[in-house]
Amino acid sequence: MRHLASALTLTALASLLIACSTPPSTTTAAPGGTPAELPPKTIAPNANLVAQGIPPIPASLAEQVAKYTDFRGHTFVDWHPTRRDMLVSHLKAGASTPQLFRISAPMAEPEQLTDTTDPVRDASYEPRDGKYIVFARGSGGNEQDKLYRLDLPSKEVTVLTDTPERHSMEGWLHKRARMLTLSTPLDRTAEGGSRTAITQTLRLMDPLQPRAAAKLAELPGGGWGVGSVSWDDKRVALTRYLSASESQVWMLELASKRLTQLLPAASSAGKSAWFAGEFTRDNSGLFVLSDQGGEFQALVAYSFARRRVTPITHDIPWNISSPTGNALGTLVAAQANVDGRDELRLFNARTLKQLPVPTVPTGSIGSTHFHPKLADLEFSLDSAQGPSQVWSMNPATGAVEQWTRAAAAAGVDTASFTDQQIVRWKSFDGRAISGILNMPPARFTGKRPVLIAIHGGPEGQATLGFLGRTNYHVNELGIAVIQPNVRGSSGYGKTFLSLDDGFKREDSVKDIGALLDWIATQPGLDASRVAVTGGSYGGYMSLAVATTYSDRIAGSIDIVGISNFLTFLRNTESYRRDLRRVEYGDEREPAMRAHLEKISPLTNAGNIKKPLFVVQGKNDPRVPFTEAEQMVAKVRANGSPVWYLRGENEGHGFARRENADFQFYATVMFLEQTLGLK
Numbered sequence: 099m100r101h102l103a104s105a106l107t108l109t110a111l112a113s114l115l116i117a118c119s120t121p122p123s124t125t126t127a128a129p130g131g132t133p134a135e136l137p138p139k140t141i142a143p144n145a146n147l148v149a150q151g152i153p154p155i156p157a158s159l160a161e162q163v164a165k166y167t168d169f170r171g172h173t174f175v176d177w178h179p180t181r182r183d184m185l186v187s188h189l190k191a192g193a194s195t196p197q198l199f200r201i202s203a204p205m206a207e208p209e210q211l212t213d214t215t216d217p218v219r220d221a222s223y224e225p226r227d228g229k230y231i232v233f234a235r236g237s238g239g240n241e242q243d244k245l246y247r248l249d250l251p252s253k254e255v256t257v258l259t260d261t262p263e264r265h266s267m268e269g270w271l272h273k274r275a276r277m278l279t280l281s282t283p284l285d286r287t288a289e290g291g292s293r294t295a296i297t298q299t300l301r302l303m304d305p306l307q308p309r310a311a312a313k314l315a316e317l318p319g320g321g322w323g324v325g326s327v328s329w330d331d332k333r334v335a336l337t338r339y340l341s342a343s344e345s346q347v348w349m350l351e352l353a354s355k356r357l358t359q360l361l362p363a364a365s366s367a368g369k370s371a372w373f374a375g376e377f378t379r380d381n382s383g384l385f386v387l388s389d390q391g392g393e394f395q396a397l398v399a400y401s402f403a404r405r406r407v408t409p410i411t412h413d414i415p416w417n418i419s420s421p422t423g424n425a426l427g428t429l430v431a432a433q434a435n436v437d438g439r440d441e442l443r444l445f446n447a448r449t450l451k452q453l454p455v456p457t458v459p460t461g462s463i464g465s466t467h468f469h470p471k472l473a474d475l476e477f478s479l480d481s482a483q484g485p486s487q488v489w490s491m492n493p494a495t496g497a498v499e500q501w502t503r504a505a506a507a508a509g510v511d512t513a514s515f516t517d518q519q520i521v522r523w524k525s526f527d528g529r530a531i532s533g534i535l536n537m538p539p540a541r542f543t544g545k546r547p548v549l550i551a552i553h554g555g556p557e558g559q560a561t562l563g564f565l566g567r568t569n570y571h572v573n574e575l576g577i578a579v580i581q582p583n584v585r586g587s588s589g590y591g592k593t594f595l596s597l598d599d600g601f602k603r604e605d606s607v608k609d610i611g612a613l614l615d616w617i618a619t620q621p622g623l624d625a626s627r628v629a630v631t632g633g634s635y636g637g638y639m640s641l642a643v644a645t646t647y648s649d650r651i652a653g654s655i656d657i658v659g660i661s662n663f664l665t666f667l668r669n670t671e672s673y674r675r676d677l678r679r680v681e682y683g684d685e686r687e688p689a690m691r692a693h694l695e696k697i698s699p700l701t702n703a704g705n706i707k708k709p710l711f712v713v714q715g716k717n718d719p720r721v722p723f724t725e726a727e728q729m730v731a732k733v734r735a736n737g738s739p740v741w742y743l744r745g746e747n748e749g750h751g752f753a754r755r756e757n758a759d760f761q762f763y764a765t766v767m768f769l770e771q772t773l774g775l776k
Contacts, residue, residue, distance in 0.1 A: 138156055138157070138158070139156070139157035139158075140154040140155055140156060140157060141154075141155040141156070141157055141159070141160060141760065141763060143743075143760055144756055144757070144760065146745060146746045146747045146748075146754075146757065147743060147744070147745055147746070147757060147760055148742075148743070148744040148745075148746065149741075149742070149743050149760075149764075150730075150740075150741070150742040150743075151734075151739065151740050151741045151742055152741045152742075152743065152764050153767070155760075155763045155764060155767055159763055159766060159767065160759070160763055162574075163567075163570055163574075163762065163763065163766055165507045165508055165509045165510045166507065166510065166567050166569060166570035166574070167567055167758075167759055167762060168191070168505065168507045169484075169485050169504065169507060169512075169564070169566050169567070169569075170188065170189045170190075170191070170485070170504060170505045171188075171480065171484075171485030171486035171487060171502075171504050171564070172186045172187070172188045172199075172478075172486060172487055172488050172501075172502035172504070173186060173187040173188070173196075173219065173464075173465075173478065173486055173488075174186055174465045174467060174476050174478050174488050175187050175198065175219070175220070175221050175222075176221060176222050176223050176231075176467075177223070177467060177469045177470060177474075177476065178223055178228045179223055179224070179225050179226060179227065179228045179470050179471065180227065180228060180471055181202075181228065182203070182469070182472060182474065183200060183201060183202045183203065183206075184200070184201050184476065184488070184501065185198055185199070185200055185201075185211075185221055185223070185231070186198075186199050186201060186208065186488060186501075186502060187199070187217075187218065187219045187221075188208060188502075189755070190210065191505060193755065194215065194754045194755045194756055195214070195215065195216060195217040195218075195753060195754055195755065196217050196218065196219060197210060197211070197212045197213060197214065197217075197218050198210075198211040198212040198218050198221055198231070198233060198248075199211060201488075201501055201502065204490070204499045204500060204501045205500060205501065205502075205503065208502075211231065211248060211253060212233065212248065212255075214235060216235050216236060216237055216238070216753075217235070217753050218233055218234075218235050220233065220234045220243075220266075220267065221233035221234070221248075221267075222267050222270070222277075224270075224275050224305070225270040225271075225272070225275060225470065226274075226275050228250070229249075229250060230247050230248060230249045230250055230305065231247070231248040231250065232245055232246065232247055232248070232258065232267055232277060232305050233245070233246050233248060234246075234265065234266060234267060236264075236749070238717045238746075238747040238748065238749065239715045239717045239718065239745075239747070239748045239749020239750065239751075239753060240284075240717040240719060240749055241264055241284070241719050241720075241749060241750070242262060242263070242264055242284055242719075243264050243265050243266065244257055244258070244259050244260060244265055245257075245258040245259045245265050245267065245279065245305075245308075246258060247305045247306075247308075256308075258303065258305055258308040259279070259281070259308070261281065262284060263281040263282055263283055263284055264281070264282040264284055265279055265280070265281050265282075266279065266280045266281075266282075266323075267279060268280050268300070268323065268324035269324050269326065269327055269334075270327070271302075271327055271331045272327060272329055272330075272331055273331050274331070275304065275305070275306075276302050276303065276304055277302070277303050277304075277305055278300065278301070278302060278303075278314075278324050278327070278334065279300070279301050279302075279303050279311070280298055280299070280300055280301075280317075280322065280323070280324070281298065281299045281301070282296075282298050282320060282673050283296065283297075283298075283672070283673060284671055284673075284719060285671060285672045286719070287668070287669050287670060287671055287672055287722070295318075296318070296319055296320045296672055296673045296676075297316045297317060297318055297319075298316075298317045298319070298320060298322050298673075299313060299315075299316055299317070300313075300314045300315045300317060300322070300324075300334075300336075300350070301313050301314060302314055302352075314334075314350065314352070314355055315350060315355060315357055317336075317338075317357075319338070319340075319673075319676065319677075320672075320673030320674060320676070320677060321338055321339030321340060321345075321677055322336055322337070322338055322339070323336065323337050323339070324336055324337075324374075325337050325347070325373065325374025325375055325376070325384075326374060326375060326376045326377055326384075327377070328377045328381045329377055329379060329381055330381055331352065332351065332352055332353065332381075333349055333350065333351055333352065333377075333381075334349070334350040334352060335347060335348070335349055335350075335360070335374035335375075335377065335384055336348045336349070336350060336374060337372070337373050337374045339677070340677070340680065341369075341677065341680035341681060342371075342557040342588070342595055342596075342680075342681065343369050343370075343371060343592055343595060343596055344369040344370065344371060344680075345371045345372055345373060346359055346360075346361060346362065346372055347359075347360045347361040347372045347373070347374045347384070347386060347400075348360060348374075360384075360400070361386060361388070361400065361407075362390060363405075366390070370388060370389055370390035370391075371387075371388060371389045371390075371395065371592070372386060372387070372388045372390070373386065373387040373388070373395075374386060375387060375397075375421045376421065376422070376423045378399070378427065378447070379423070379426075379427025379447075380427070382401065382402060382403065383399055383400050383401045383402055384399075384400045384402070385397065385398075385399055385400075385421050385423070385430060386398050386399070386400050386407065387418060387419065387421070388407070389592050390407075392412070393415075393591035393592055393593060394414075394415060394416055394417050394418075394591055394592075395417040395418055395419065396409060396410070396411045396412055396414070396418055397410040397411045397418045397421055397430070397432055397445070398410055399450055408450060410430075410445055410450045410452075411432070411434070411443070411445075411452070413452075414434050414443070414452075416434050416435050416436050416437070416589070417434070417435045417588065417589055418432050418433065418434055418435075418443075419432065419433050419435065419440075420432060420433050420465065420466050422466050422467050422468050422475075423447060423468060424447075424468040424473070424475070424493070425468065425469065425470060425471050425472065425473070427447055427448075428446065428447050428448060429444060429445070429446065429447055429453075429468070429493055430444070430445045430446075430447045431443070431444055431445075431466045431468065431475055431477075431493075432445070432466070433463050433466060435559075435561075435589050437520060437532075437589075438520065438532075438534060438559065438560065438561045438562050438583070438589065439462045439561065439562045440462050440463040440464070440561065441455070441462075441463060442455070442456055442458055442463050442466065442477060443455065444456055444493060456491060456493065456496060457496060457498075458477065458479070458489070458491065458498060459479055459489070459498070460479075460481060461479035461480055461481035461563075462479065462480055462481065462561060462562050462563045463477055463478065463479060464477075464478035464479065464480060464486050464563075465477065465478045473492050473493065473494060474490045474491070474492065475490060475491045475492075475493055476488060476489070476490050476501075477489055477490070477491065480563045480564045481562075481563065481564060482515050482516065482517050482518050482536070482562070482563070482564060482565070483512050483513050483515050483564075484504055484512045484513075484564055485504050485564045485566065486504075486564070487500065487501075487502050487503060487504055488500075488501040488502045489501060510569075512569075514539075515569060515572075515573065516536065516537060516539065516572075518534050518535065518536055518562050519534070519535050519537075520532055520533070520534060520535075521533050521534075521535045521580070521616075523612055523613055523615070523616035524612065525585075525608060525609045525612040526605075526608045526609075526611070526612055527605075529585070529597075531582065531583065531584060531585070531609045531612065531613070532582075532583050532590075533560065533580050533581055533582035533583060533613070534560050534561075534562060534580070534581040534583075535578065535579070535580050536565060536568075536572050536578065536579040536580075537572075537578050537622070538572050538573065538575075538576040538577065538578060539572075539573060539576075542576035544624075545621070545622060545623060545624035546576055546577065546578045546622060546623055546624060547576070547577050547578070547624050547627035547628070547629070547652075547773040547774070547775070548577065548578045548579075548580060548617055548623050548624065548625075548627065548628045548629070549568075549571060549577050549578070549579045549580070549628075549629050549630075549631060549769065550580050550581075550582065550610065550613065550628065550629070550630040550631070550643075551568070551579055551580070551581050551630075551631050551632065551636070552581070552582060552584070552610070552630065552631070552632035552636035552639040552640060553581065553583070553587070553632070553635075553636050554632070554633050554634030554635045554636045554637075555586070555587070555588070555634070555635050555636075556586040556587070556598060556606070556635040556639075556681065557586065557587070557588045557595065557681075558587065558588065558635070558636075559583055559587050559588045559589040560581035560582065560583050560587070561589075565579065567762050570766065571766075571769065575766070575769065575770070575773075575775055576775075577769065577773065577775075578622070578623055580613065580617075582609065582610065582613055584598070584606040584609035584610065584639070585597035585598050585602075585605055585606050585609055586598030586599075586606050599680075599681060599683075600682070600683040600690065601683070601690070601693055603682065603683075603697055604642070604646075604697050606639065607639065607642045607643060607646055610630070610639065610643050610647070611646065611647055611650075614628065614647060614650050614651075625650075626652075627652055627773045627774060628650065628651050628652060629651060629652050629653045629654065629655070629769060629772055629773055630643045630644070630651055630653075630654045630655070631654065631655035631656075631657070631765075632655075632656070632657065632659065633657035633658055633659070633751060634657070634658055634659065634720070634721060634750065634751075635659070635660065636657070636659065637656040637657050637658055637659015637660065637721070638656075638659045638660040638661070638699065639659075640654045640655060640656045640657075640659060641654065641656050641659055641660075641661060641699035641729065642697070642699055644656075644699070644705075644706045644708065644710060645699050645702035645703065645705040645706055646702075646705070648705050648706055648707045648708055649707070651708055652708060652709075652772040652773055652774075653708045653709040653710065653711070653768065653769075653772030653773075654706075654708065654709075654710055654711070655710075655711045655712075655713070655765065655768065656710065656711070656712045656713070656726070656729070657712075657713040657714075657751065658713065658714055658715060658718055658720075658721050658726070658750050658751055659712075659721065659725065659726075660698075660699075660721055660725055661698065661699050661700045661725045661726070661728060661729035662695075662698040662699070662700040662701070662725065662728065663682055663683070663685065663694035663695075663697075663698050664685050664691065664694055664695055664698065665700075665724065665725065665728070666678075666721060666722075666725055667679065667682070667685050667694075669722045669724060669725075670719070670720060670721065670722065671719045671720065674720065682694065699729065700728060700729055700732055703729065703732040703733050703736060704736050706733050706736065706738050707738060708738070708772070709738070709739045709740075709741070709768070709771070709772050710733055710738060710739070710740045710741070711740075711741040711742075711743075711764070711765070711768045712726050712729060712730050712740065712741070712742050712743070713726075713743045713744075713752070713761055714726035714727075714742075714743070714744050714745070715744070715745045715748030715749040715750060715751065715752065716744055716745060716746045716747075716748065717746075717747070717748065717749045718748075718749045718750045719749065719750070720749075720750045721750065723744065726742070726744070730742045741764065741768060743760070743761060743764060745757045
């Protein structure tokens with residue numbers, strides 16, 4: 099990776115990321131010798147950015163926002179198999195993308211292990227001695243991840259997979275250093291590729307001899323993943339994801355390569371979601387997540403001999419996720435999503451009873467992983483007052499240790515950031531919809547402008563936690579930020595999750611209409627100054643709000659969003675198409691095709707009368723850049739103002755620091771103009 103010196107101040111860093119249109123001097127001699135002011139310095143997009151319709155951005159803006167562009171948390175990646183140290187992913191000061199770091203002890207100085215131009219977020223230690231690391235990395239946001247071996251301590255890197263597919267690490271055998279890998283075909287559909295039959299290939303690889311990898315199974319469809327390997331290395335539990343409301347658990351016998359469906363049973367009626375977790379230590383059963391028989395995803399234990407499931411978390415009325423077992427097979431840790439905040443829960447793995455809720459620092463849990471040999475349980479936390487940090491706990495003693503600390507941004511006291519609050523409103527059909535509200539500091543008086551930020555998915559969820567750069571909007575511009583969880587969001591039961599499927603798609607847009615009504619009733623909010631933004635599916639929602647409620651918003655920002663469901667389904671990667679049809683509708687059916695055409699923002703682009711800002715990655719395989727280009731062209735043809743920013747070396751969102759910085763500068767200026775803040 100090419101990165102800047104770590105000793106740079108934030109102001110110096112901001113200066114290095116901009117190109118000035120004039121020399122450093124600020125005055126010159128006008129004709130006749132009279133001093134005259136030179137034009138102010140401006141920021142030019144770098145060579146990998148295409149910027150259209152975006153006014154010149156003053157260099158002074160970069161200086162104003164610089165301290166809000168350097169929040170750098172840590173994400174847990176893996177424990178060392180025998181030692182008490184870990185891998186994390188982290189964006190180093192002055193770097194462009196997050197990379198792998200090793201931390202040898204709590205609060206030890208991180209040791210950088212990778213240095214590439216693309217992000218590295220997913221990696222795993224060789225599970226016996228930790229002699230090497232395998233990591234995954236794509237290129238330019240294309241999601242064509244390859245696997246690499248990083249030898250220790252030399253840090254020499256060897257490519258393990260080099261085919262035009264997406265390769266993923268799916269776990270290790272326990273007794274031998276053999277890794278399960280999954281390859282998924284990529285067709286570059288938007289560039290003319292296509293495939294009618296999709297299969298994923300599961301292989302067993304020795305990373306020291308990658309060319310000898312053995313094929314274990316050809317898996318039909320594009321939604322497979324490994325849950326775990328039995329402790330005797332004889333079986334592999336897999337999850338087959340069909341939709342947000344339907345998934346299955348399958349079992350692969352490694353010796354015979356026989357693949358059979360385990361859950362749900364063939365006699366089960368209706369759709370249900372099942373996700374494979376870890377095997378019990380005696381290999382007699384499997385921990386599974388399922389919503390069968392209830393609204394929420396619960397943790398259950400499945401017995402192979404009895405072919406029965408035993409509920410573990412049936413009395414917790416929230417989704418359970420990320421179960422992990424300790425080295426002795428006596429404990430299971432998991433997360434409970436309590437109204438948008440993930441909380442840590444512990445269970446006795448033998449009695450299947452919940453233990454007292456552990457005491458941890460305030461925040462929302464982001465990950466949980468037991469050490470493979472030691473007692474430590476890793477957990478990460480973030481909150482409104484700071485980005486993700488990694489901790490560990492000894493469940494026997496309750497002792498908690500902090501492993502990482504976020505780099506302090508000069509001039510920003512994150513501890514002073516106000517707490518978030520849950521707000522609720524009634525939608526068109528009387529259903530209660532909730533969202534997360536961040537109000538500006540009390541020094542901002544009068545009714546405050548509002549930014550509605552809609553999550554992606556659509557099965558995603560806005561959760562309590564750190565806002566990152568968006569804190570600038572709240573704390574410096576005085577904008578109230580609302581993150582709605584419209585129908586179709588996860589976390590509120592499977593009935594709520596399915597309320598936007600197929601022909602009900604626009605009901606979620608009506609939830610935003612009801613939010614606009616609610617904003618108009620709030621004494622501290624200004625209903626005449628509301629902007630909407632969102633990424634991916636949230637980008638579609640932003641466009642849909644712009645076409646449906648143009649007279650009620652000041653502007654909208656679409657980030658890698660769907661503009662036309664028909665062209666999206668035609669051009670998204672082939673392996674994703676059937677998975678998305680379950681959610682959005684099958685365009686091959688005439689009635690559904692007509693409906694999708696009718697509700698698509700591109701069809702209704704003539705209704706957009708307010709400023710629109712579109713952000714897109716050229717290499718996006720999920721929502722191809724053509725979705726953005728056709729929307730920009732259509733709205734411009736109607737005479738409405740459009741800003742367009744395309745990253746030539748980006749995919750489904752901007753991952754590189756220098757590109758994300760320019761996007762943020764433009765976003766701040768767009769909000770200042772549309773919300774009347776300048």
